[in-house]
Amino acid sequence: MSEFDRLRPTLPTGLWIDGAQTDPIDGGRFPVVNPATGEVLTEVSDASGKDALRALDSACRVQQEWAATPPRQRSIILRTAWELVLDRAADLAMLMTLEMGKALPESKSEVVYGAEFLRWFSEEAVRIQGRYTTSPTGAGRILVTKVPVGPCLAITPWNFPLAMGTRKIAPALAAGCTMIVKPAEDTPLTMLLLAQIFADAGLPAGVLSVLPAANAPAVTEPLLADPRLRKVTFTGSTRVGKLLIAQSAQQVLRTSMELGGNAPFVVFDDADVDAAVDGAMAAKMRNGGEACTAANRLLVANPVREEFSAKLTARIAALTVGAGDEQGTDVGPMVNEVQRKNVAALVDGAVAAGARVRTGGEAVEGPGFFYRPTVLDQVPADARITSQEIFGPVAAITGFDTEDEAVAAANDTEYGLAAYIYTQNLDRALRVADALETGMVGVNRGVLSDVAAPFGGVKQSGLGSEGGTEGIEEYLDTKYIGFTP
Ligand code: ADP
Numbered sequence: 212m213s214e215f216d217r218l219r220p221t222l223p224t225g226l227w228i229d230g231a232q233t234d235p236i237d238g239g240r241f242p243v244v245n246p247a248t249g250e251v252l253t254e255v256s257d258a259s260g261k262d263a264l265r266a267l268d269s270a271c272r273v274q275q276e277w278a279a280t281p282p283r284q285r286s287i288i289l290r291t292a293w294e295l296v297l298d299r300a301a302d303l304a305m306l307m308t309l310e311m312g313k314a315l316p317e318s319k320s321e322v323v324y325g326a327e328f329l330r331w332f333s334e335e336a337v338r339i340q341g342r343y344t345t346s347p348t349g350a351g352r353i354l355v356t357k358v359p360v361g362p363c364l365a366i367t368p369w370n371f372p373l374a375m376g377t378r379k380i381a382p383a384l385a386a387g388c389t390m391i392v393k394p395a396e397d398t399p400l401t402m403l404l405l406a407q408i409f410a411d412a413g414l415p416a417g418v419l420s421v422l423p424a425a426n427a428p429a430v431t432e433p434l435l436a437d438p439r440l441r442k443v444t445f446t447g448s449t450r451v452g453k454l455l456i457a458q459s460a461q462q463v464l465r466t467s468m469e470l471g472g473n474a475p476f477v478v479f480d481d482a483d484v485d486a487a488v489d490g491a492m493a494a495k496m497r498n499g500g501e502a503c504t505a506a507n508r509l510l511v512a513n514p515v516r517e518e519f520s521a522k523l524t525a526r527i528a529a530l531t532v533g534a535g536d537e538q539g540t541d542v543g544p545m546v547n548e549v550q551r552k553n554v555a556a557l558v559d560g561a562v563a564a565g566a567r568v569r570t571g572g573e574a575v576e577g578p579g580f581f582y583r584p585t586v587l588d589q590v591p592a593d594a595r596i597t598s599q600e601i602f603g604p605v606a607a608i609t610g611f612d613t614e615d616e617a618v619a620a621a622n623d624t625e626y627g628l629a630a631y632i633y634t635q636n637l638d639r640a641l642r643v644a645d646a647l648e649t650g651m652v653g654v655n656r657g658v659l660s661d662v663a664a665p666f667g668g669v670k671q672s673g674l675g676s677e678g679g680t681e682g683i684e685e686y687l688d689t690k691y692i693g694f695t696p
Pocket of ligand 1: 431
């Protein structure tokens, strides 16, 4: 029996509306493919605009009641969901590997990380603060309180099928908002299973809906045009984020946008090169490079460039490529053929522009959407790979001479999500971290994600923060009540 056949009886594959699975009004289904084999795992229900409005009806029906549910009660449900996700960690991890491709150890880490948002926001649900103060004239009193934004739409990507959902669902529920989730079409199964887990945790029907759809706008556009929806939160490409911001103007929606990145990873000549190589492995190869925080441009000081490049090449060349559920796999397949073609085109373009291939540089023959882990050195600054998000296991190295040159190169992008710097000079670390135009900076570390930290970008990388004490604010409106005592 295959791993998927073992999981199949416990997996919802219908739409999740009103606390249960249901068939779509138009009856459509679409396939979910295992990217390691190219084979169809199963089919799931395909939501239409009519289903979206059903889900919004049910969210609106329970919105007030959910907002009035004691914060402690909301907290307990989130905490129970955290426990249940961990109880089902092995199944969730296997499911993510099968529908998305990442190596099983990475899926297991994602389950723990994704679950942490449920625990964190269970703790934040009971700490929503306001204030009471006297106006400067002494005459008035100012009461500031926080209220849930209302029904929200979350649109999530395929690269972290669980965590990108929990990072939005948990703060929304903690704040007292209802939420409709439109998961990525490549990875709907993980989110459907999470909906089931929430129901098992005691979440009232209607508070959370999950609508897989082959045609995303068919579901999202009617919701964004409906005056009852109050917010959209999105993780995905900058292109789609811009469309959603434009569509959000119709009803003046609150928006949270986690968009594309083009993270610079800067290694100064005073860095511990071995530590920088370790960091680059994490920043580049985590999730097969399919992360918006992935190091897109490795900017390395010329005096240490050859050493760094040779050591990184040795590490990357030693990675085992294979199906994510095979023992010993380090790097799984790309999520689909489109993604693999994008990666191949960026590498080919860089090579044509003069980059040197130190390892990899090609797709892997055979079934599945594999691309060989790759190191490119001497990548010209104007190659397309330096301005586009690679989203694959490709490290692109460019040398620099001065700190000013490195900072200018790092900031030479319309994106501003994450940046990484390696240096042993504290003054330099603080100076450069200050000068970088990004929402997040890693100093001598290659992974930034932390449930307790605000994750978010500036410039065209997005609006708002997820996680930390900031995360719940995205789902709260500020209300001022003025009075004269
Ligand atoms: P990627 O290129 O990484 O797949 P996308 O931005 O295309 O990123 O997709 C992220 C999410 O946005 C997915 O859930 C996808 O279905 C959804 N999406 C794609 N296009 C649109 C659109 N025009 N309107 C609303 N959602 C969309």
